[in-house]
Each structure stands twice: as C-alpha cells, then as structure tokens.
Amino acid sequence: MSNPTPFPEPESDLACAFRAEAGDRPTRIRVDLDALTHNLHALQRHARAPVMGIVKADAYGHGLVPVALHLQAQGIAQLGVAFVEEGIALRRAGVTVPILVLGGIHAPQVSQFIAHDLEVTVSSIDKLRQVEQAAESLGRKAVIHLKLDTGMERIGVHSEHAAPFIEAAVSSRGCTVKGIYSHLACSDDPASPMTAEQLRRFLAACAHFDRLGAPMPVRHLANSGGVLHFPETHLDMVRPGIALYGVLPDPASRATVALRPALSLVSRVVYFKVVRAGRTVSYGATWTAGQDTRVITLPIGYGDGYPRSLSSCGEVLVRERRRPIVGRICMDQFMVDIGPDGTAYNGDEAVLIGRQGDAAITCEAVAQAAGTIPYEILTGLNQRIPREYTGGPAGQPASSAAGRVA
Template sequence: MRLYRSQRFIRPDLECHISSKALKHNVRNLKSLCKDGTKYCAVVKANAYGHGIAEVVNILKTEDVDFFAVNSFYEALHIDTLIDRQSILIFEAVYPSQPREQILISAERGFHCPVASADAVNFIQDVLEGSSHVFNAHLNIETGMSRCGLDQNEAQTLIDLIDQAPNVRLAGIYTHFATADEVELDYAYEQLRRFEDFLGTASIRKRKDVIIHASNSAATIKMPEANFDMVRCGISMYGYYSRPMTDPPIKLSPTMKLQAPIARLKHIPAGHSVSYGRSFVPYRDTVAAIVPLGYADGYWRCFSNKAPMMVGEHVGKVIGRVCMDQLLLDVTDVPGVAVGQMVTIIDDKHDSPCGGYALADLAETICYEILTSVHAHVSRIVH
C-alpha cells in the first residue's frame, strides 16, 4: 500500500496558541442553535482553518461531535487514527482516475464522500465488487452555488444508479449556500426552497438512513430552517461570524493567538530608509524590533507599513516591507521593550487592532484567508 506521509518541520519560537476552552465554547454555542438530535460536523479542512488539524481534532474528539469534515482523502487519512467514534466527511468528490486503493481505504474506514457522476459510481462499484465493503456516497445538489452541485435530473439518475449498486449506499444529500453570510438572505432562502423541492421530489425525507445537510456556519447561526439532520460549522467554530455581526444570537470567541519573539532591537536614525524598496523613512530616531516572521510564515506582504501588532498592552506598527522571514516593528513608544519579548501578531480578541477582522480589513479580504495563511511549520500550542 502506498504511504501518504510527510515529515513536518516545526519552528517552536513562532507560537500559535489554541484555546481549547474557546473552541469547545464555540461548538456548544453553535449546537445550542439546533434542535435536539441534530448532528454536528466540525469542519477541519485547510489545517483546521490554520489552527492545526491534529490539535483541533484531539480537542473535539471527546465533545458531542458526530463528523469531522475535510477537503481531501489525504486529510481524512491524516486524522483517521486520531478519532474515536466520529465519521469523516470528505468534500472532494470521487473521480474515476484516482487511485483505486483510495476507494478501498475509504470504504474500509467508513469515510463519507461526494459522488458527482455515473462514471464515479461505476468506478466505486468496480473497485469493491465481490467485497463486503459498502461505500458511503453523498450527493451535492445544485441550488445556486454553481460550483460542484448536481442538477436535479442528474442527482435523481445517480440516486437510481446507487440504489442498484450492491457496494454503494446513499448516505447523504446536501447543498451549499452562496450568500448565507451576507446581510440580505433572499438568495439563500431561494436556495433553501430549491433544496426542499428536490427533497420532496426525490422522496429523500422518507429515507431515514440518509443524512440531509445544508447549513454552513452562517446558516447555522442565521437560518435555523436549514439545519436539517446535520450542520457543518467551520469558521464560527474558530470564533468568527464569517462577517462581523452587530447583534449575534450567540457569542463566539476567537481560538487563535499568533505570537513571535523580538529577536533584536535596532536603532534607526531619522531619515534612514528601511528594508526593501526604501518604502519607509522615519521622521524621527526610531527603535525597531526585528521579528522573525514574514510572508513565508503566512504573514502577508501587503501588511507592510500599515499593520499593527501588540507588544504587551502597547501597539507597534510594521515599518518597511514585510520580508520572506522577518519584519520590522516600530517600538519607539513601547516602554520597557526587550529582546525576547513576545509580540502578538494575530490577536484572540475581536476588538483588537490586530484581530482577525481588523487584519482582514487591512488586506481587503476575509478573516478565513488571514487564519488559513498561518504556515504549518508554526508551532501550535494548546491550552
């Protein structure tokens, strides 16, 4: 059997602190929005949104969590030995040219996977023919995302084909919302209507062994009608509302704090340019902290000359260009600043000047991209 392993290099002085208390608090609050019996799927793809997939799975495997969701077979295999009783849902659909052993392993270990074509169903059945293994297939219904979903006729054809395949069973039917995180929810509710129409037409609700799921984090919070048999929560599990909300129904607490030490203090005279491109020239004599973190570690170059960091209770500003492995921080006004002192790069407070939302605004992106950019070689420390 082919091995799917990689060696990991971890840099211990770059510290990504993960709060198990905050993570569990968020999961419990999200579950409180669901009716009794609703399954909870913890989305841990993309290295658990940058938090560390093994660390997050180990925290949550003893909680009331039914599924862990990943993007690929490789992520599923990575966490399979960590979990106790949960199932694993893979979002990447089966395709007929993937290695046959992946289908066999998926069936043996009970992974749940989307199937998006008749060729894929036939491929799975061919691999498992004559064995006692049954493959857990999910169908993604197109309701308006226009990405990976099947139209209703395609989906019905696949349901009929799956029902005739001895080694494949229909384990789930789902859809994905395109705009549930926006203030205006008309389109999301139109998607929900289309999904419910399909469930009725295909008589899915009568099939008690099929898990119906639609809600992502935003829909779990804002569209209780869409929760069905299971919710799939990603970003909100890590403490964010997809987009900031003024009056959220539940409180979420960020679970990540990213820190790095001051490696050196450098005195820069007024008028002397700083770093690549001479993009910053101080107007006064400046004390700069050299922090051993850069865009290779997941801290974006666009934060050059504008992003704040916290040094204790004081704010320092990035000066000059963020380099591949280091950056400079203006700490002239930080009292008692010292080499070895830890600097907070991404804070675990929503109202912090270097919180996830604030950095996303600076970068003109979303908090997801800020969090998932934290490199895997940064040390994850669980509290």
C-alpha cells in the same frame, strides 16, 4: 503534523531538525481547546442539530489532528475534510467518528475512501458507478452523501435534474446513502436573497426520496453563515467551519452566537534599534522615518504565511499598545515602529492575532487590513510555526510535529 499522503515518505533531515528545535522558536500559534469546546456547544445549542465539524485545511490553521481528537472527545457527531489524505491522516491518528470527505473524488483514490472507512461525496451518476465498482472489488459497502448543486456551480448534480441521480443512488447495491447536501454561496451575508432560493431548490430535490418511498437521508446545508443567519437551513445537521474556531466569516456577518477565538499568533522581539529621521526601512525603501524613532524586529514573515500585504498597514500589540508594521514584510522577519518614546526589550512578547491585556487584534481585523478574508489568514499559517494547545481534557495528546500541549 501527520503526513497527509496515503503512504508517508520519511521525514527529511531538515524537517526532523526543525521539529526538534520547534519548542524554542519565539514565534508560535496558541490554540485554546476550551474555546473550541465552548464554540461547539454554543453552535449546537443555537442550531438545535448535530454538528459536523469542518477540520479541512489543517483545521483552519489550528492543527488537524489535535483539533479532531479534541472534538471527538467532546462527542461531536461527525467531522468533515476536503481530501481523502486528510481523512486518512485522522484515521491513522486514532479518530474513529464518522468522517465525510467533502471534495470531488478522483477515481484511482476511491478504494482508499472505503478501506479507511471514510464517507464519500458522490456528485454524479458517473461518480456513483466508480464508488460502486470500488466497493464491489473490496467486498464492502460504501457510505455516501449525495451532492447537489443549488447555485455554487462547483460540484454536484443540478438540483432540478436530481431525480435520476437520487433514484440510482437509492437502488445501488454497493452504496448506502447516509446523507444529501449542498453548499450555500451567500450565507455569510444575512441580507442576501440567494440562500432562500438555494434552500428552496434543495428541499424540492430532496422530495424525490418521498416520491420513491425511500428513507430520507441526513440533510445538511448550513455552513458557518447558515448556522449564524439562516435557522431554516439547519435541517438535520449543520457544518460550521470558521465559526467553530470563533471567527466570523465575513464583515457582513452578525454575531448571533457568542463565540470565542481559539487561535492566537504571537512572537517575541529579537532586535531593537533607533532609526534616525530620514532613514528607510526594509526592501524597496518604501517607509521613511519622519523623526528619530525606535524600531523592533519580529522573527516572522510571509514565509510563515503572515501576509506581505500587511506591509506598512498592519499592527501588532507590544506591551498592550498597538504598534504599526513599517516597511515591507520580509520572508522571515518584519519591523515595527514603537515610537520615539516606546519601550521594548529583546524577548518581549508581541501579539499578531489575539489578546494582550485589555487590547486585542482579531483575525477579522487582520484580514480587513490585508484586503482578504479571515479564512485565508487562518489557513495560510503554515507548519513553520509551532502550535501549542491549552485547555481540554487532561492528557490531551500532542499530535503535531511542531505542536505541544502546554
């Protein structure tokens, strides 16, 4: 993966060695670029608005650069990242579409936004002045999006106090106001009344542009939940994140768009043994075989971002059958009970997330078993796991140190 720092350090010998051998690791993430294409177009049709594809956090574990390059090839209107380092990595990889950095800005970094043609989230008059100063020192104009707080209490000017903020931005000589946005706090739940109130607050603040006689910038409010459940929030652009990757944001979410999961997590059996009745498995001896049974070992663990909380409650697919994880998940391995009559050989594929024949384990199901949310499952899968990409245009480049195109 491209180093996310502005001035990359040379790779360590260990990192280079791991990259060189990544193609042989039996555990890997498979990303279906055709599924991404399907989801992008389905969300565009549903929202009837341009899409800002959110690719922060390594594109939700799917691979920042390969995903961004693919979305660019599909004609996406805009990309969104969390940090300036992510934006710089994309620029260095050849991504040319507009990129908005959604996170709060740190004054010493502001000049890097402008130098790399990244759009800036401006969340206060003080931040506006910092951007103006950096733009003036570079002899360029900064492209900014104004951030309003309509209920998250994270960053942004409170919408009811937005008038002076908007006026200062409109009159700025160093900044061009391209967009204005807020973030929905409860849109994953279609029954929540919070979204309607946030929309009301947001539109009331946007009305200040009309009072000033200034052009209305691009208004964007809808995240994945907003796109799926609240069409009134779609406005001028939408910002799907997890939905773009084919995963619903919350158990309360409705599948109002036909989405296809883009990510599969697979491994292969590296050990098989018979565990006698009364013997325990893994750290802490928390699981005891009730009968003679067959247990396999898979070479993946919490060191790869696979949650330890799935110990003795998660499942994997082996030969198209659900099999339980037994004992505590280790840093690099875990064990699976395939039953007294189960069959598996070293090298057999096991599916942790994804489909095997007619059986499937969804990211949403993994999250529920782990007691967390799908976002945490996807973004927790780290760079120890090689990524490979299928589908997409011919010649789609491999852009991850541990990734390749199949």
